[in-house]
Amino acid sequence: MSTDTDADPETTSAATSRQGDGARTGGGIDLKRVSLYAVVAVMAAFYLAPLWTGLVTAFKTQDAFFGTTPLAPALPGTEGFTVRPWLEAWAALLPGIVNSLWFTVPAAVLSALLGSLAAYGLTNVDWRGQVALLVPFVAGVFIPYQSVLVPLTQFWNWFPLPVGGLAELAITHVAYGVPICTVLFRGYYLTLDEEMLEAARLDGASIYRIYLRIVLPLSKPMFAVALIYQFTNIWNDLLFALVLAPPNAPPVTIALNQFKGSMVNQYNLQMAGAFIAALPTLIIYVLFGEQFARGVAGET
Numbered sequence: 607m608s609t610d611t612d613a614d615p616e617t618t619s620a621a622t623s624r625q626g627d628g629a630r631t632g633g634g635i636d637l638k639r640v641s642l643y644a645v646v647a648v649m650a651a652f653y654l655a656p657l658w659t660g661l662v663t664a665f666k667t668q669d670a671f672f673g674t675t676p677l678a679p680a681l682p683g684t685e686g687f688t689v690r691p692w693l694e695a696w697a698a699l700l701p702g703i704v705n706s707l708w709f710t711v712p713a714a715v716l717s718a719l720l721g722s723l724a725a726y727g728l729t730n731v732d733w734r735g736q737v738a739l740l741v742p743f744v745a746g747v748f749i750p751y752q753s754v755l756v757p758l759t760q761f762w763n764w765f766p767l768p769v770g771g772l773a774e775l776a777i778t779h780v781a782y783g784v785p786i787c788t789v790l791f792r793g794y795y796l797t798l799d800e801e802m803l804e805a806a807r808l809d810g811a812s813i814y815r816i817y818l819r820i821v822l823p824l825s826k827p828m829f830a831v832a833l834i835y836q837f838t839n840i841w842n843d844l845l846f847a848l849v850l851a852p853p854n855a856p857p858v859t860i861a862l863n864q865f866k867g868s869m870v871n872q873y874n875l876q877m878a879g880a881f882i883a884a885l886p887t888l889i890i891y892v893l894f895g896e897q898f899a900r901g902v903a904g905e906t
Contacts, residue, residue, distance in 0.1 A: 664878035695879035702861030709776035710840045717780045718832035721787020729795040746785030771852035779840045787832045794828040830897030
């Protein structure tokens, strides 16, 4: 004689699970998902609040800045809204932007290229002493800027370049950027297919041809990573710029200091200048964002 208690345990368990899922998704609230979204929203607001405050400040007059809360925007068409800080900041920072580009672009490209060559020689070319030579490159990553200011200044005083301080800045950043670029490229080159490189060697290709025809084309994602990293660091550098930059050709990080008022700080002008100074790095991220993601993920 069959009763309800004789039902299949697995069928009963599956039906109970489906009923539970239906109750949770149909009429219930997923507390875990809601909590996750709440945490993400709080973190996003926490990190975006300073950017929002700076952006709305850049569109305010000085009177509107002192008369409103920092997060409250000045609406277009009102007395507190103005674009004058952006125009003044652009006109004042344009020479500094040009000066920064003169040494940032070549320094970023050279440090990435030299780091790639060094990493190739330390990874995909067999010779004695690789590990011993790799140690100085790794150590160079951890040397702080402050520790080399005195010898760096003395060196450029003894061997000044006829082209000026911007070239000295470029060479200094190249020397400081090669170690980190070498470490980045070496980690990437360790993931390359060794059988492909060995096949090229068996075909008689030299180490230079292997680099130019195989390794270099496959290095585009890591070049994007190195270029973005180096461009951002060099562009935003202030310490070396204060020491080495010529007074008649200050980079943009030093030019921002001119917006400091003698009596009252021009906060709207400072915020507009800060966003304008950050614009080149944002453009670099937009242009090489896809390659940057591939390089970070280790894809070829």
